[in-house]
Amino acid sequence: MSPDVEKLHADAIVIDATCPLLSEEPKHLELYRQGGFTAVAPTVPAKSSTSAEAILKFAMWRKLCRELDDLMMVLRADDIVEAKRSGKLGLIMHFQGTEPLDRSVDILDAYHALGLRVVQLTYNKRCHVGDGCEEEVDGGLSRFGKAVVRRLNELNIIVDVAHTGVRTSFDAIEHSSAPVILSHANARGVHSVPRNAGDDLYKAIAASGGVIGVVGFPAFVAKTKRPTLDQFIDHIAYIAEHIGIDHVGLGIDYYAGQAPICPDDVALALYERQVAVGNWTGESYPPPPYYYPEGIETPATMQALTAALVRRGFHEAEIRKILGENWLRVYRAVWG
Template sequence: MRIDGLQYCNWSRPIFEEMRAGGLDAVHVTIAYHEVFRETVLQMERWNRYFEDHGDLIVQARTAADVEAAKASGRTAIIFGAQNPSPIEDDIGLVEILHTLGLRFMQLTYNNQSLLATGCYEAEDPGLTRMGREVIAEMNRVGLVVDMSHSADRSTIEAAEHSTRPIAITHANPHDWHPARRNKRAPVIEAVVARGGMMGFSLYPHHLKGGSACTLDSFCGAMMDAAAQYGVRHFGIGSDLCQDQPDSVVEWMRVGRWTKQIDYGEGSKDNAGFPPQPPWFRSNADFPKLEEGLRAVGFDADSVAALIGGNWLDFFDKNFGPQ
């Protein structure tokens, strides 16, 4: 079972074919960064066309059983997620509506303060808001996973504590390995995994030690260190692969409609676009190389299987849908 805990590619049949070439059984795909409800539904409509037109390669999944059925049919399961709570606007009733439409992950923040919590680029983090606590309870009820990848430390720890079900950091790396602003400090990881949470290791170059020059050995070594410190069952891959996207898309991710200025996020004026991927992970077809790398740093077969997808599948089984 091979599962990627987050991607946002410029979707096309060649990319779906690469998912099959790489033996991907499931991919959590982002369908919203700053989109409001109606715009998010338009993205779902776009995916419905992909499912109609490329039903030989991909199929929507809402449960772990759907992922296993997709694998059995030789297709890659697609699971919807949002990187911001913008799709629920100010309406808690939209949590269940979006869950019914297949949403299974939702970040409480994307870099900035939201109605629910604080993003990792704010100067101050006052923690969960009143609405944030209510929305987490509603997400717990219906089985929509709280994702804190782009959130600030206090908000993340409070979300892990307030949630009655495990939460996720779908795509980030340990701050101890590479101190990027988006990577997670030890107390944050500890709060998430202590309650059964999951963290997906990111292959987005700004999250990697050495950036685009990061080696497969260094990446897999960081997973080994995390497994030794927190337990192998809490980790997986969340590649953050943004294949074939024009640089206008990274600008949309960073700027949305919240400012009239340019914000470079993890980049800079001289390096504003998508950074080049490391040569050993350029597409879904490279997924088997991650397995090789994990074996090479000394993981046994069971641990490799858990990290490359088994842990995500267990997490889906426990956390998608009502308890």
């Protein structure tokens, strides 16, 4: 007998491990509330930020948590359980890139005190930690990068290798004493673009105890400009088949330049800036508009994913793992 979709979604812990949509505009929190999310991971802008800019973003989120009764900062795994129990939305602070470290390992202690719990090592380009996945040459972790991974482990901050070069990612897994994640990286075995990940990296992430977040950004889902929900689920099914259901979650990567949130002309200007500064390349990132998978075009309709997973034949326990329990397991392992 198929589960009651509405009840299943309402009861489940639902986590999106990558939320750049929230990096500038906390007003979009309402979309995640409508979608029944338990916890979300706002991107603290990091790919070109200074430490001062990052600290101001932490200050903004901490102020919102003081002022809004239905918002809370997630500092340990049980905070997500408490958010579910109390009907609040949990915030998991996430760096996409390590530029705000300002070449200092010690500054990680300050960020941890502010609430930082996940650090993505690079954002497509080379940085002082290592090489991004859009670089032609991947030299692996630098000496500084190895020191960063070691300190992240000591602080119980999760190491994330999304947007990171393959060799640099394998180096991070080798040097990390804790599970390593791919917060948002689809399967090259389903759709082959540089930003997606291959089976060898998936297997290494799983062996470390980590999880891969499946992405809704259309260019990473399928060749079409308007991917279907089934094409999105193809990546979930592929990861589950190749490394196990315990290692797949959601890192949907809703973005401020996507349709229908952003006008086309503004989205194009944002795109051109990303290309101009070298964060994006045309091979992986075609020009907008960006239409996320049909049915989950924004976070507000995430219940449609639960219904589609049921139709696809996933069992209730598997769906709960995909929606959030797998992430919660990793958070418990690293944060305690």
